[in-house]
Amino acid sequence: MPEINFLLLIDVLGTASFAISGARMALQKQLDVFGVIIISFVTSIGGGTIRDVLMGNFPVNWMRNELIIAVILVACIGTMLVRGLHQKLSTTLFLFDSLGLGLFTIAGMSIALSAGYSPGMSIAMGTISAxxxxxxxxxxxxxxxxxxxKEIYASACIAGGLLYYGLTQMNVSQHLAEIVSIITIVLIRVVAVRFNLSLPAIHPSSTPTEK
Amino acid sequence: MPEINFLLLIDVLGTASFAISGARMALQKQLDVFGVIIISFVTSIGGGTIRDVLMGNFPVNWMRNELIIAVILVACIGTMLVRGLHQKLSTTLFLFDSLGLGLFTIAGMSIALSAGYSPGMSIAMGTISAxxxxxxxxxxxxxxxxxxxKEIYASACIAGGLLYYGLTQMNVSQHLAEIVSIITIVLIRVVAVRFNLSLPAIHPSSTPTEK
Amino acid sequence: MPEINFLLLIDVLGTASFAISGARMALQKQLDVFGVIIISFVTSIGGGTIRDVLMGNFPVNWMRNELIIAVILVACIGTMLVRGLHQKLSTTLFLFDSLGLGLFTIAGMSIALSAGYSPGMSIAMGTISAxxxxxxxxxxxxxxxxxxxKEIYASACIAGGLLYYGLTQMNVSQHLAEIVSIITIVLIRVVAVRFNLSLPAIHPSSTPTEK
Incomplete structure (x- = not known):
């Protein structure tokens, strides 16, 4: 019962964070109401949908989960209604988004591990979900x-996924492993954005640009 | 037997309309012959394919249906051959496209309802199909x-889907419910385009643009 | 046993060629390391993934095949490390890419034929794979x-697929049919690029551009 509630909370918080960030970006592009709702939806459930399709889990997760749909609609419509609030809540929303990243990575990875995939493939499924x-x-x-x-994003998921696998191998309790890994992903992302870190872009050729 | 023919007619007319509208847009972008055929195909069968993938119906609909493939090829190649004709047939093609919208919505929704999905999810599946x-x-x-x-488009599908569900709940015959809902979707779209209606775009902030 | 090795060689060579060409294009766009890896991956396994999803083969091919994943990673990381080399190897890489095109077409087509699809649908699946x-x-x-x-590309696949089907109908051994069809696809592409051939673009209207 507490197990179920914890997983549910993960889903709800992560989903809402992603729905809000999707809606905000769609608003910036001045889409209409329907466009904002679709972008909000897709940002929230797109990663899990791709994971489910690749693995062959049908119908895909959100179609079996009316709560998730309600959460997205509420988060999205709320975002449209209280637009002025975004600027003020910018830091909070960034934290939620990072939390969503961590939550979805570990949730997606757990699904793949339970289905018998290798650790490497499961980390890939977690990263895709997030x-x-x-x-x-x-x-x-x-x-x-x-x-x-731009930004450290997927790298944080991969690092958190590796840590999660390492911890579960060391007989750490699953809950502790989940929490530590999620916090690690959030921290990597927060530190990366705070100090403006990103992966190196690779320039197409090392020849001098001027001769 | 008449049942089968009616559903078949829906599929053929809707598919051809969408294939033509896809081909026309690809022609405007000056793609080559192969590009026009692919865009025409994808416009016709893309929505139903996403619906089938999400629901887990494999192989997806068009792969089991050589008639549909033939209809798309004929419609697409016809569109390439008689390009001059488009301008003259503009209104007719718009009507066909709107008909396709209505037909695909109700067909997709029926598939989801038959598979036991909730009314809300079935309307979503119908809208995605269309x-x-x-x-x-x-x-x-x-x-x-x-x-x-741009344009009222998905909103018309959602309205028609709600109406269809309402009618079937009121013991209206299924055929009548289908026809009334399809006509409603077509009318909403025609009226919206005629009077240049669209959903409101939501501007990213409510602060005045000039100070 | 030799059968298995031949198919394996097809997969490895084609996959590596596509991974390299994907990585090169991502490098030109100055993506970061993660972006280059994803684009490289998607270029290699995207076509086969779409084929598997449409046909309902789950989990999709690359998820069951750790060798393919290793090949892509090695090819992609190698491409990032030896960037200067690309210009010198340009012709070699073009040949590999054309080889990948031929190999993936015939491999994808064989999968569909084995699953009982019609020749036309199987050629479509082969072309999608490639x-x-x-x-x-x-x-x-x-x-x-x-x-x-741009370029003859899909047309080469379709021509090679038709030839492959023709040959198998004429009791040519499967190996010979495979090799001849793959070489044909490579040749069509090489000749097309050498002589700068492409499918005609279709202009949106036949009215004169100047009056």
Whole structure:
């Protein structure tokens, strides 16, 4: 029972954070109401949907989960209604978004581990769950996905996933492993954004640009 | 027997309309013959394919249906051959496209209802069937999907879907419910375009733009 | 045993070629390390993934195949490390890419034929396997897919697929049919690029551009 509630809380908080961040980006692009709702939805459930499709879990997760749909709608419509509030809540929302990142990574990874996938593949499934909703959002908004050229994002998921696997191998209780790994992902992201860290971009050739 | 023919007619007419509208947009972007065929295909079958993937119906609908493939190819190649005709047939094609919208919504919704989904989820599946072929088309043509910022489109599907569910609950015959709902979707779209109605775009902040 | 090795060689060579070409294009867009890896992956396994999803083969192919994942990672990281080499190896890489095109077409087509699909549908599945990784790559890099407006690419796959089907109907040994069809696809592509051939773009209207 507490187990169920903890997983549920993960889902609800992570989903709401991603729905809000999706809605905010759609608002910046001046989409109409329907467009904002779709982008909000896709940001929230896109990563888990890709994971479920790749693994062959049908119907995909959100279709079996009316609570998640309600959470997204409330978060999205709330975001449209209280637009002025965003600027003030900017830091809070960034924290929620980072929390969503950590939560979705570990939740997605657990699903793959339970289904018998290798640790490496499970980390990939966790990272896809956490990051690819944002990829679909960016594709629909007609921009190169942010995570391909800006910020530490997927790297935080991979690091957290490795830690989670390491901890579970060392007989740490599953709950503790989950919490520590999620906090690690959040911390990596927060530190990276605070100190403006990013992965190196690789320049197409090492030849001098001027001769 | 008449049942089968009616559903078949829905599929053929809707598919052809969407194939033509996809081909026309690809022609405007000056794609080559192969590109036009793919965009035409994707516009026609993309929405139903996403619905089938989400629900776990495999192989997806068009792969089991050689008639649909033939209809798309004929409609698409016809569109390439008689390009001059488009301008003259503009209104007719708009009506067909609206008919396709209505037909695909109700067909997709019926599939989901038969599979035991809730009314809300079934309306979502109907709307996805009708609208997301156009979304994939726009993504492939590298533009923000039209339905996210222009025209009443998805809203018409949702309204028609609600009406369809209401009618079936009131013991109206299924055929009548289908026809009335499809006509409603077509009318909403026609009226919206005629009077230039659209959903409100939501501006990112309520602060005055000039100070 | 030799059968298995031959199919394996197909997979490895084709996969590596596509991984390298994906990585090179991502490098040109100055993505970060993670972005380059994802684009490289998607270019390699995207087409086969779409094929598997449409047909309902789950989990999709690359998730069951750790060798393929290793090949992509090695090819991708190698491409990032030896960037200067690309210009010198340009012709070699083009040949590998064409080889990948041929190999993936025939491999994808064989999978569909074995599953009982019609020859036409199987050629479509082969072409999707070979070409749609590049389509996803281009969508993620925010450009109209190259194969929709440039070069003979998909047409070569379709021609090779038709030849393969013809040969198997004429009691040619499967190995010979595979090799001949793959070489044909490679040759069509090489000749097309050498002589700068492409499918005609279709202009939106036949009215004169100047009056």
């Amino acid at each position: 990051c690819f909703g944002g990829v679909i959002r960016d594709v629909l908004l007609n921009q190169v996905p942010l995570i391909f050229h | 609208c997301f072929g156009g979304v994939i088309r726009d993504v492939l043509l590298n533009q923000v999907p039209l339905i996210f910022h | 070409c749609f990784g590049g389509v996803i790559r281009d969508v993620l890099l925010n450009q109209v897919p190259l194969i929709f407006h």
